[in-house]
Amino acid sequence: MRGKILVVEDHQESRESLAGALKKTGFEVVEASSQRSALPLLNDREVAAVVTELKLPDGEGLNLLAYVKKNGLDRPVIFVTAFGTMSLAIQAMKMGAADFLTKPLTVKDITAALDSALKKWDRQHRTQVSEPSTWGPQPQNVVLGVSPAMRELFVLLERVAPYDSNILLCGESGSGKEVIAREIHRLSPRRDRPFVPVNCATLSDDLLENELFGHERGAFTGANERKSGVFETANEGTLFLDEINDMGLRSQAKLLRALERKEFRRLGGTKKIRTNLRLLSATNVNLENEVKARRFREDLYYRIKVVTLTVPPLRERKEDIPFLIKFFVGELGRTSGKSIRKITPDVLARLQNYPWPGNVRELKNVVESMALMADGDTLDMDNLPENIRGGQSSKEMRLPVGITMEEAEKEIIRHYLEYFPTKKEAARALKIGLRTLYLKIKKLNLPSSKVVAKQEI
Template structure:
């Protein structure tokens, strides 16, 4: 048996948050079980032991665990054979494989089957504990995220908004307080912070929830088209007006009209918006009859409207009419504790959307995400996670699959750090795999279309897919 380090630093305090974490060790060697029991107990974990797979399964029937340490070379059922049985009983519990030298290929197979990580005998105590802390913390983050979603769904209709920071909890309370009112709301925040989601939450928790929620990006169209879109027009109002058409104010009658990028509107449109807000009536373009509507207005901007007023770029009277209640959304860099639950939310979303087993993020990838400044906020984080899910060839997403501007490293640098022994062939193979997966994703996993765009025979692409072990996924968008 390989020699195992049995020396421990007994002065080490139990890590914060791990005192109630429960760990099951399944290993047939008594010395290994004894050493792990001492090490983990000193760290503050609640530890149970099993000497073989059958005993481990019996324990799993009676108890839930935050982590399982599983020996690969067990008598009877091997660790590889036991892993799917463990996942059937406790699918969300992470499993770290324990292996001796010479069995790395089997461990890689186990990771593809759902194992969290692996450690080799003899292990380094500090590295093992770091891996365990990371796995337990990730498991706890997943549980917190699920509990948070349940709580928010029970308290408010915030099913698509994720956050546990004090800043976001204050936003949730504010939304719940203002939703039942009729007041106009101005949502301010940087691009990508989720302003439309907050607007939808206000509507969903208001008495208007059964009426339309109508969003429009006012910065995406010229003034003439915007006015026609908002207020409608009569036949012949302008050259292309071959028929009368309702505007969004009428479509949203009884409900909520959400005007995004409000600062981009021209002064003429601002004046008409102000009149519609004050009088609750307007006229179609080219029309003479006033139309009365009952619409709640929610607006959003990523610029300082007060400064725009001072610079003469926005009407002061409209600003005060819109700024009855203000919701200021914090940037993601100001609420970094929300990054782990957001990551888990997007991993769930895009794993399910692409028909994959649930993907997980490595500890180094999570550190990179937490350390990054996120100028694009939640939208940028979502894009990064979607990219990692699509490009991943197994369930664990490492930092090498994150965009280089987030990690500060090139793909090759990240790959070499992840696998310092990677050869030039390994690097080129990973790059080739990445390019093929990206193309297949863009082609909705239609191999014929991908081969045509690559300008290679379909048989050549199929050979590459087989050689690179690319998992062909079902089409997700028709």
């Protein structure tokens, strides 16, 4: 047997269906239909975990969690909820729930959550760690998401985080790869050591090498003092190389050498410096294609991708949007004092139907803008950006017969600039270089507001 599970659900058919499914996967199950009938069963020391509905006929499921905490009945409590009980779900996490799941659910969803919660409970008690549970969407990491796609990612993340293997994170720009990287670091044995992020796309080869390995005094004109690189500052911790696909071949060779030998030299130096760090890398393109095109070293590719995790785009996990909005609004309230308490249903529907080409980063910027522009404590239709208020960003465009080639080119580029969150992504989609795009913007005299409004990320 995998352990005894208490299932609390007032709907008989749902309760019996869940209990039967859990029994088939090896769990022993006891059932309760209400808060009153569940309380005596909670005192059974053989109950390893609780799966309960948030809304019960004789009270909130939160009361069961409070009873568990008050009486020292130390076991994971997992809540299930239908859409519309977001505030209760967040409150449950604050009270120490192990996880919460949104309906409709599959057996795989429930068993994955139970396995994760029970493994964490066992590990914490085996090692006598007294800190509170940090797995699942707690207030500090609810930004990660609560959808089935993200819960599946959580299970993999928890499995690989304790080990020192290099991890490659794949996903579109703005999907949250750095957030995932920080979570891996937080769950690893290196959590008390530095987490050092570097964006490879923002630095030329020379500057990137200097950033990675540092330099000695006098190494080049203007090097008036020694500078430590991130291979030193991240020693014993985690180094995160974002957009590693934009790293030049020369820097790739030096990175590979440092990873293989676990040592490096500062620019202009002769002394070998030993390093012990974990490397997490991220890419927003298919690195296998970059290897085939000889833009990325094959040997480095296999060195950095011992484990590969894919972060799904926001359009494939729209269940996360209400939770992300709540998180961003709360974060804004803490930093700026701006209080948002409500969001109208039509606004939430528009936000959930929008395709979010810029992913979580775009959602965060939109929510912050809406909150700051709101007159009171409610987000309504007047606060929505025009492109979202009018519906989804169209992937289609029409060109009238009779326009010139230059006019067609101008309209196509304008459309791409509006659709994609950055000019870099627009250029990639158009299959032209970023410099070429800038030249065309200038040549075609595109409105500056269309260009400037797209902040480079």
